[in-house]
Amino acid sequence: MNIVVMKFGGTSVADYDCMQQVLAKVIRHRNLGRKVIVVLSAMAGETNKLISFAYQWSDCPDPAEMDSLMSTGEQVSTALFTMILKDQGVASRSVLGWQMPMRTNDKYCRARIQSIDCQTLRTMLEQYDVLVAAGFQGLSPDERITTLGRGGSDTSAVALAAAIGADVCEIYTDVEGVYTTDPNVYAKARKIETITYDEMLEMASMGAKVLQIRSVEFAKKYNVKVHVRSTFSDKPGTIVTQEDNEMEDALVSGIAYDKDQARITLAHVTDKPGVSAAIFSPLAEEGILVDMIVQNPSKNGQTDMTFTVPRGDLQKTLHIMEEVREEIGAEEIYHDTQVCKVSVIGVGMRNHSGVAAKAFQALREENINILMIATSEIKITCLIEEKYTELAVRTLHDAFELDKNNQPACT
């Protein structure tokens, strides 16, 4: 069976007219004799609307009920789209997460996929040409609906493609592929023809929301070829794939930003063994992802500790810090939400020096102060004031001449 997985995001299924574009693309594949699994997100804005309902009803919505609520967005889009398909005479049906079933763990609102029953899907594909699968949702071990975290339909699609052995997983969205930076922030952003899983992982984890991080992890683990492209044009997009020798030459492949950040500083913490464990272990137990961490040199047996967490986890983090305050001897706890993480990413950095210096110099020329720095083999991340985000993205993009195919050397 020649199977293709096509995922369409919220803006691609926003209304009847958008769904007509989706329809044309799906029918084209079907007419080439392929079986198609269409994975849909909720119609644009619907998931946000459901979340705001929940907070109107409850100060602290129950996570399992939240998933039951949020998953309805995808139930609506898949049912409506299947109606359109059937009106065109396409043998099709909608499939919800529990009907596959897509088994996950029980971490509501950020569940992880554990298994997918391919036999059920294969049997359905013998009967239908097109299956319209609800993205973002799964089934917990105690048979309750789970969701996979914001943007989770990307992960549903890649996981389905891996499980069923699809030739390709096409991710259709509102831009023409993966760009050197968010094309909605900088018009000079250039579409990347091919990007490695590792670079895409870094781009996604540094804030490029065009693909959910987990979807790239899945693609890498199961070697799924992912093609990110536009619902609204027929141009080829970006292929996300394994590294090859030619690609290793790209010094810097992109600039990502993430405004979903909060910075916390614990001032005058006692500098003794076990303090970091006392701070970060309870955060880990709560599933809070701590990102950048800086500890200042010790002075008179005391040090300052600064770290960042997603903005949505700030209140929970502050609450936990108050609980451990006495144990770590912190005199004061400050926080700041007007910050943004800007990252320069590229596999070529492994073999070149001078990339960080060039990035810092470019930010300095625009008078942008760097609050924190973190580096890995293939990325440099700076925390800056949020108001400078767009300027910093454009400045770094220009500094590395990312609008051109051939970038200048750093050293």
Ligand code: ADP
């Ligand atoms: P969908 O609803 O189709 O899942 P998303 O809004 O989740 O779409 O992701 C697409 C958006 O990702 C684009 O509209 C763009 O603003 C943003 N984006 C951020 N960084 C990048 C990048 N490097 N390349 C392409 N798009 C990016």
Ligand code: ASP
């Ligand atoms: N509808 C979900 C969200 O808005 C999942 C997705 O679109 O991928 O996050």
Ligand code: MG
């Ligand atoms: Mg998305």
